Amino acid sequence: MKKIILFLLILSLLVIGGWVFAVSTKGTTNPTPGEERCHPRNAPFQDATLPIEARIDDLLGRMTLEEKIGQLALVEKNGLQKTEDISTYHLGALLSGSGSRPATNTPLAWLEMVQDFQNQAKETCLGIPVLYGIDAVHGNAGVYGATVFPHAIGLAASHDANLVGRVAHATAEEMAATGIYWNFSPSLDVTTDQRWGRVYETFGSNTTTISDLGAAAIEGLQTSTEPYLNALATPKHFVGNGATTWRSSVNADYSLDQGNTELPEAALRRDHIEAFKHAIDVGALSIMAGLNSWQGTPIAAQRHLLTDVLKHDLGFQGFVVSDWYGVYAISKDRYTATVTGINAGIDMVMLPFDYQLFATDMQQAIAAGDISQDRLNDAVRRILRAKFRVGLFDRPAASENGLATIGSTEHRALAREAVQKSLTVLKTKPGVLPLSKNGQRILVAGSGADNLGIQAGGWTLEWQGVDGNLFPGTTILNGIQNTVGPNTAIEYAIDGGLPSQVDKADVGIVVVGERPYAEGVGDRANPEFSKEDLKAIANVRARSKKLIVIVLSGRALEFPEEAKGWDTIIAAWLPGSEGRGVADGLFGVSPLVATTPVSWKIPD
Numbered sequence: 001m002k003k004i005i006l007f008l009l010i011l012s013l014l015v016i017g018g019w020v021f022a023v024s025t026k027g028t029t030n031p032t033p034g035e036e037r038c039h040p041r042n043a044p045f046q047d048a049t050l051p052i053e054a055r056i057d058d059l060l061g062r063m064t065l066e067e068k069i070g071q072l073a074l075v076e077k078n079g080l081q082k083t084e085d086i087s088t089y090h091l092g093a094l095l096s097g098s099g100s101r102p103a104t105n106t107p108l109a110w111l112e113m114v115q116d117f118q119n120q121a122k123e124t125c126l127g128i129p130v131l132y133g134i135d136a137v138h139g140n141a142g143v144y145g146a147t148v149f150p151h152a153i154g155l156a157a158s159h160d161a162n163l164v165g166r167v168a169h170a171t172a173e174e175m176a177a178t179g180i181y182w183n184f185s186p187s188l189d190v191t192t193d194q195r196w197g198r199v200y201e202t203f204g205s206n207t208t209t210i211s212d213l214g215a216a217a218i219e220g221l222q223t224s225t226e227p228y229l230n231a232l233a234t235p236k237h238f239v240g241n242g243a244t245t246w247r248s249s250v251n252a253d254y255s256l257d258q259g260n261t262e263l264p265e266a267a268l269r270r271d272h273i274e275a276f277k278h279a280i281d282v283g284a285l286s287i288m289a290g291l292n293s294w295q296g297t298p299i300a301a302q303r304h305l306l307t308d309v310l311k312h313d314l315g316f317q318g319f320v321v322s323d324w325y326g327v328y329a330i331s332k333d334r335y336t337a338t339v340t341g342i343n344a345g346i347d348m349v350m351l352p353f354d355y356q357l358f359a360t361d362m363q364q365a366i367a368a369g370d371i372s373q374d375r376l377n378d379a380v381r382r383i384l385r386a387k388f389r390v391g392l393f394d395r396p397a398a399s400e401n402g403l404a405t406i407g408s409t410e411h412r413a414l415a416r417e418a419v420q421k422s423l424t425v426l427k428t429k430p431g432v433l434p435l436s437k438n439g440q441r442i443l444v445a446g447s448g449a450d451n452l453g454i455q456a457g458g459w460t461l462e463w464q465g466v467d468g469n470l471f472p473g474t475t476i477l478n479g480i481q482n483t484v485g486p487n488t489a490i491e492y493a494i495d496g497g498l499p500s501q502v503d504k505a506d507v508g509i510v511v512v513g514e515r516p517y518a519e520g521v522g523d524r525a526n527p528e529f530s531k532e533d534l535k536a537i538a539n540v541r542a543r544s545k546k547l548i549v550i551v552l553s554g555r556a557l558e559f560p561e562e563a564k565g566w567d568t569i570i571a572a573w574l575p576g577s578e579g580r581g582v583a584d585g586l587f588g589v590s591p592l593v594a595t596t597p598v599s600w601k602i603p604d
């Protein structure tokens with residue numbers, strides 16, 4: 001009897017032991033017996049015919065703790081101490097912050113740089129590709145020679161979702177040509193204050209417009225004829241970033257940007273969360289959390305918003321990426337910041353530099369139970385889902401053959417069309433427009449008339465943009481010169497101080513506006529015209545029968561008293577590289593169809 005009891009006891013211990021072993025190893029190693037863990041061949045996760053969730057299950061099961069942690073790290077490429085760190089730290093994602101580029105800024109150098117990083121990732125044990133992100137917010141405009149489309153505020157003036165979709169698609173093509181498939185765009189921020197330096201990145205103030213155009217941009221970026229997405233869109237910044245309180249910024253140099261949003265939750269949901277709901281419905285798989293706070297707590301630490309609202313209520317299945325340094329802004333103590341951010345629902349951390357520290361902190365947090373294995377696995381699963389969906393494991397590597405798409409004639413024609421459709425007539429006296437192409441004497445002046453940098457605004461080659469004709473494109477002056485007939489005379493002087501003639505010119509066109517800026521650097525107490533611009537306008541006013549003022553700006557500017565004497569005022573927003581589109585609108589080549597997406601106080 002005793003023997004039988006002993007036998008049953010041993011048997012049950014074996015069964016329980018086996019079960020415990022099975023459970024404890026479940027999800028940590030999938031290789032079949034005898035198969036090497038590293039560099040597997042024909043593993044289920046490598047099989048493009050399997051459903052994505054099955055591929056994720058297989059891959060997750062093969063990953064070590066270190067490999068999982070690495071997937072959560074998003075590192076600025078200039079922050080990499082050496083390329084090998086991609087494999088040493090199993091880094092999941094890299095980015096080029098604005099202005100961060102290869103040593104020589106050519107499309108080929110971009111392609112080679114990104115491929116180098118990708119090759120390094122493929123050499124790792126499981127060969128998980130890196131996701132490479134960029135702010136291609138108005139074309140892939142960090143790349144020299146790229147087509148620079150109008151900024152979002154101009155596209156919004158067209159109210160044309162089809163156009164926005166086509167622009168986004170062309171942008172994805174110019175990104176893919178350099179091996180980049182992840183765009184930190186579109187912005188779904190809702191502009192509530194023209195003093196903000198990020199107004200031009202938005203589709204304006206109306207939630208429905210933002211929602212519709214945002215969805216069109218996401219679909220344009222993502223839709224593909226291949227079995228994987230074209231490029232991954234990143235609607236941003238979740239949430240309320242456009243509704244911060246003046247002077248609430250945590251950045252001493254800014255006023256609104258990185259500030260505090262005070263709205264009650266119902267208003268936040270109605271006006272600001274709504275567009276993200278739509279974005280998720282059309283397939284967004286990566287969403288960026290803002291650098292603002294909500295009711296005093298940084299968004300990256302808002303478990304309610306990121307997990308309860310975004311992931312549970314809205315059913316978001318993709319990953320939440322924090323913004324630049326956003327997690328470390330939660331607390332001075334980096335360990336606490338990391339734990340708080342990940343537990344709040346951040347899945348990928350735009351560190352963007354300290355990846356070694358992040359790896360150590362995460363290992364400690366998992367060991368201590370401060371972050372659960374489940375939370376880690378959930379974050380990795382969400383990131384892998386996006387990587388699989390965008391075809392990183394399956395698509396052929398980008399090759400030099402694709403480079404011709406960058407700045408192609410076709411894309412420039414599309415950008416020109418976008419400029420035509422964004423030109424917004426704020427005021428015009430009867431009989432001024434359209435201008436005649438023939439037999440005219442036209443004076444052209446203003447800081448923006450012959451300046452591609454001013455025309456393009458921030459996020460063009462550099463974060464804060466550039467000043468001057470430093471990249472391929474057509475200025476508005478070029479556009480006018482190329483549009484008029486041979487018997488029309490164009491006279492140009494930047495300050496409008498043209499040789500005085502007894503007779504006034506038939507028309508004066510003055511192109512004025514804001515110098516480029518980006519983010520909080522562009523926060524202004526009074527967005528207005530500069531003294532030099534007003535002087536140029538006055539000079540041309542005195543010398544022309546009709547005066548047209550073209551405003552290049554990222555937002556509604558305040559008009560001075562003398563604007564009452566300007567015959568026509570057109571907001572051209574930040575049109576980008578194709579200034580010809582402005583001339584098209586002036587001379588009746590294309591109809592003037594746009595209406596402003598933000599409110600201007602227009603003089604009589």
Ligand code: BGC
Pocket residue numbers: 096097098135184236291323324519
């Ligand atoms: C901006 C984001 C941008 C990120 C990466 C941040 O400063 O707030 O909109 O995507 O930088 O460049």
